[in-house]
Amino acid sequence: MKDQLTQQVDAFMRDGFYVIKGALNQDHVRRLIDAVVEISEDVQTREISDIIDKHEIFHPLLVHSPVFELIQALMGPKVQMESVNATRVKPGKGMPVGWHIDSHPYPDPLPPLWYFPISVNCAYYLDKITPDKGPLVVVPGTHLSRKNPPNGVDNLPGQVDVMAEAGDAVLFHGALWHAAKPNVHPTDERRALYFNYIQSFCKQRAGNFIGERSNQLRESGPFYKQQLLGKFDGWHEIPRDAEVKPQGAR
Numbered sequence: 230m231k232d233q234l235t236q237q238v239d240a241f242m243r244d245g246f247y248v249i250k251g252a253l254n255q256d257h258v259r260r261l262i263d264a265v266v267e268i269s270e271d272v273q274t275r276e277i278s279d280i281i282d283k284h285e286i287f288h289p290l291l292v293h294s295p296v297f298e299l300i301q302a303l304m305g306p307k308v309q310m311e312s313v314n315a316t317r318v319k320p321g322k323g324m325p326v327g328w329h330i331d332s333h334p335y336p337d338p339l340p341p342l343w344y345f346p347i348s349v350n351c352a353y354y355l356d357k358i359t360p361d362k363g364p365l366v367v368v369p370g371t372h373l374s375r376k377n378p379p380n381g382v383d384n385l386p387g388q389v390d391v392m393a394e395a396g397d398a399v400l401f402h403g404a405l406w407h408a409a410k411p412n413v414h415p416t417d418e419r420r421a422l423y424f425n426y427i428q429s430f431c432k433q434r435a436g437n438f439i440g441e442r443s444n445q446l447r448e449s450g451p452f453y454k455q456q457l458l459g460k461f462d463g464w465h466e467i468p469r470d471a472e473v474k475p476q477g478a479r
């Protein structure tokens with residue numbers, strides 16, 4: 230009998246995504262929503278970028294259990310953040326997001342070793358996702374297809390809507406074909422956080438992690454946060470229980 234983590238890795242590698250139910254408790258979800266609302270009062274776009282630099286509440290999620298165990302089991306210890314964003318899609322307003330993969334720019338057909346380096350994005354949903362709230366849509370298995378998705382928003386054979394409760398985490402492979410439907414709910418927002426992990430030798434998203442909070446964490450934070458924010462001065466294994474270690478543990 231395989232252990233739970235191995236089963237999660239197998240399912241992720243087969244489908245290109247995996248849903249971790251109840252990754253955040255409801256009190257945590259409420260506090261994260263308050264923070265997202267606070268940092269996005271003047272933001273008109275769907276995406277609120279670079280949230281590590283906007284609020285400390287997001288910092289522990291860099292290594293949040295059980296998501297980070299699965300990230301490390303999939304990618305190994307030498308991971309860093311490509312980007313950390315939030316989205317806030319207002320009721321009845323959301324535009325659909327067309328089919329794409331995250332490992333771009335990309336040639337077509339994809340070269341055989343395109344999957345390395347990979348990225349794995351983790352979406353934490355802060356609102357219950359229903360069919361009318363603009364679910365993430367994926368085509369399972371396409372992360373292994375070596376093909377790009379077609380442009381646009383037309384339905385594709387085999388596509389599935391990914392439903393989630395508030396607090397669930399959806400991890401998806403950077404080469405998985407995915408899109409998002411519009412939020413056509415009459416009253417409810419659809420809020421989510423995206424923690425996108427890449428290998429250490431990749432480049433972080435331009436213009437991210439350059440603010441005061443990121444600089445401070447990179448200079449004097451625990452080593453695993455320094456690594457996740459892009460500082461490389463020799464590698465150290467990130468402990469499984471990184472966030473609950475006593476202060477100063479390195």
Ligand SMILES: O=C(O)CCC(=O)C(=O)O
Binds near residue numbers: 316326365408
């Ligand atoms: O908001 C969504 O569900 C779409 C997310 C997405 O396409 C992405 O993060 O690349």
